[in-house]
Amino acid sequence: MRYIITVTLLTFACNILVAQNSQLEIFEKDSLIVIEKKPSKNFFNNYILFIPKGTKRNSKTFLLVEPNNTGKPSDSIEVHKKHAIDLAAVSSVGNNISTQLRIPFLVPIFPRPASKPLTYTHALDRDVMVEKSNELKRLDLQLLEMIRDAKNILKALTIEVEDKIFMSGFSASATFTNRFSFLHPDKIQALAIGGFNGELMFPQNEINSLKINYPIGINYFEKLFNQKFNFETYKSIPQLIYMGQLDENDAVQYDDAYNKKERKIINDNIGATVQKRYLECQKVYLKANINATFKTYENVGHWTTSNMNLEVIKFFLAQMKQSKK
Numbered sequence: 479m480r481y482i483i484t485v486t487l488l489t490f491a492c493n494i495l496v497a498q499n500s501q502l503e504i505f506e507k508d509s510l511i512v513i514e515k516k517p518s519k520n521f522f523n524n525y526i527l528f529i530p531k532g533t534k535r536n537s538k539t540f541l542l543v544e545p546n547n548t549g550k551p552s553d554s555i556e557v558h559k560k561h562a563i564d565l566a567a568v569s570s571v572g573n574n575i576s577t578q579l580r581i582p583f584l585v586p587i588f589p590r591p592a593s594k595p596l597t598y599t600h601a602l603d604r605d606v607m608v609e610k611s612n613e614l615k616r617l618d619l620q621l622l623e624m625i626r627d628a629k630n631i632l633k634a635l636t637i638e639v640e641d642k643i644f645m646s647g648f649s650a651s652a653t654f655t656n657r658f659s660f661l662h663p664d665k666i667q668a669l670a671i672g673g674f675n676g677e678l679m680f681p682q683n684e685i686n687s688l689k690i691n692y693p694i695g696i697n698y699f700e701k702l703f704n705q706k707f708n709f710e711t712y713k714s715i716p717q718l719i720y721m722g723q724l725d726e727n728d729a730v731q732y733d734d735a736y737n738k739k740e741r742k743i744i745n746d747n748i749g750a751t752v753q754k755r756y757l758e759c760q761k762v763y764l765k766a767n768i769n770a771t772f773k774t775y776e777n778v779g780h781w782t783t784s785n786m787n788l789e790v791i792k793f794f795l796a797q798m799k800q801s802k803k
Contacts (some may be wrong), residue, residue: 508528508529508530512587516627519623524587526585538639539580539798540644540797540798541581541625541644542583543644544572544645544698545585545658546588546650547561549649558589558590559587566585571646575646588617596608600733604691642666648672657679663715664711667716670794671719672782673722676728676759677755677759680694680762681695684697711768714769716797717768718773718793723774725778726752733748775801
């Protein structure tokens with residue numbers, strides 16, 4: 479049995495779950511809470527908080543965060559909500575991590591409107607970062623506010639989490655996570671991403687004498703985000719970055735992911751195919767001394783396997799053990 483609760487007030491959610499678990503050291507059932515948007519707290523979309531069976535109370539742990547990825551645009555937020563709930567509680571790399579490590583899991587319900595087909599919210603592209611509407615603007619900052627809100631809810635449930643988060647993602651949500659980590663490296667304890675079209679952000683201003691702006695590189699970063707890129711903190715984040723050897727899912731070639739100028743820079747200077755880009759990204763990250771481990775899986779395309787999921791889980795488990803030393 480799984481508890482599914484939609485809440486508008488923090489105290490309402492907490493009272494229900496605390497009453498159900500007041501005498502327990504762990505949660506005996508999976509609990510899924512849909513937290514409604516709180517404009518007063520600067521997040522304008524709902525999010526999901528999944529607490530898996532076996533989560534310990536009165537014991538410090540980590541909060542896992544994975545951006546939602548519907549896989550297609552839709553003007554119906556219910557479509558995005560359904561996919562986000564599936565990601566949080568049914569089947570995903572993030573759900574596997576959460577349930578196996580028994581740590582709480584946050585998934586935002588960010589829209590990806592069909593009425594704005596070039597605004598690829600679930601990949602945190604440049605169109606999103608210049609959005610002005612409350613619903614879509616600075617989704618990275620909205621996610622930070624959701625994380626802050628979730629920590630308060632968990633604390634009321636006597637689940638205390640570390641200041642820094644774990645992040646995971648596959649496909650578009652991997653791209654979101656990669657870009658988010660450049661913006662907020664001080665918030666992340668460790669991250670694992672896969673199936674990201676072979677294209678990662680570069681920690682540099684140019685490539686082959688060409689300026690590369692967000693989301694390819696960090697030129698114009700300070701002007702766009704009113705902050706400097708904290709490279710020293712970023713390169714210290716433990717990262718597991720993985721791809722299937724047969725993965726040719728290539729969002730780079732589509733207008734919703736990159737504009738024509740960005741696409742030409744990538745194809746001409748990083749690689750015109752997923753696997754060529756992936757190899758080039760590895761060279762750039764390793765040369766920059768970024769704390770990344772790259773894994774390639776034979777006979778795997780744009781999907782994950784139980785073996786891949788297990789390695790991701792082991793990666794985060796090692797980070798949990800390391801944090802206790």
